[in-house]
């Protein structure tokens with residue numbers, strides 16, 4: 206339906222809307238000060254604060270609209286809130302204030318995406334496919350493609366070995382290949398490209414471009430400015446949880462590189 210409207214009117218279709226989004230983590234059991242009498246007293250006096258709970262305000266009032274067909278890079282220093290923002294878009298973290306709307310099913314592909322270490326790569330392809338909502342039939346059809354794309358079998362029959370025998374790069378490649386086998390409405394990739402070798406990075410970038418053409422929206426978190434430049438046409442720059450810049454890749458990266466001194 207949505208695609209038809211797109212073709213008929215040429216209008217851009219929003220896929221993700223973040224409106225003044227705030228995300229706060231609560232860390233339980235964290236000490237709020239040394240075990241002194243004064244800190245105990247101040248804890249009692251600060252009545253509004255839950256005891257032993259520290260709050261981390263990771264995303265602060267972020268607003269943007271993402272459209273179908275866009276590939277958006279998320280950049281910023283360590284701890285600036287990039288992964289948190291992705292997890293919130295995926296619906297894995299509740300908003301403290303503001304909200305995030307998504308049109309379609311968002312899928313988050315992180316380097317920690319859950320695959321079973323004791324199962325073979327083969328079983329994980331099937332499980333991963335089922336978990337993404339593919340049918341057994343679709344998985345059977347795409348199985349060869351997934352294994353070929355991952356390149357896991359290039360150096361021997363590794364796909365029939367348990368995942369725990371894979372190097373971290375091999376495991377990351379398989380995760381990316383499984384996720385990329387499906388056409389996603391909103392695909393979010395957290396640093397996945399950084400783990401593969403250069404040849405695999407090139408293949409992944411190509412696949413990201415294809416996914417965009419298939420009308421989805423792709424978000425890519427990366428510390429590799431080249432990967433961002435090669436795959437994204439728009440960049441959101443987060444710093445200390447705030448959206449510092451949102452614009453065309455070249456413009457934002459130029460400012461970011463000035464900031465980081467690169």
Ligand SMILES: Nc1ncnc2c1ncn2[C@@H]1O[C@H](COP(=O)(O)OP(=O)(O)OP(=O)(O)O)[C@@H](O)[C@H]1O
Nearest residue numbers: 230232261263281282283284285286287288289290
């Ligand atoms: N599970 C958690 N509990 C509490 N605080 C957290 C948690 N995860 C992240 N944070 C905090 O939230 C802030 C943002 O972290 P986040 O992982 O989103 O940053 P990032 O930009 O993805 O960083 P990096 O580039 O290092 O991956 C940081 O201050 C971090 O300490």
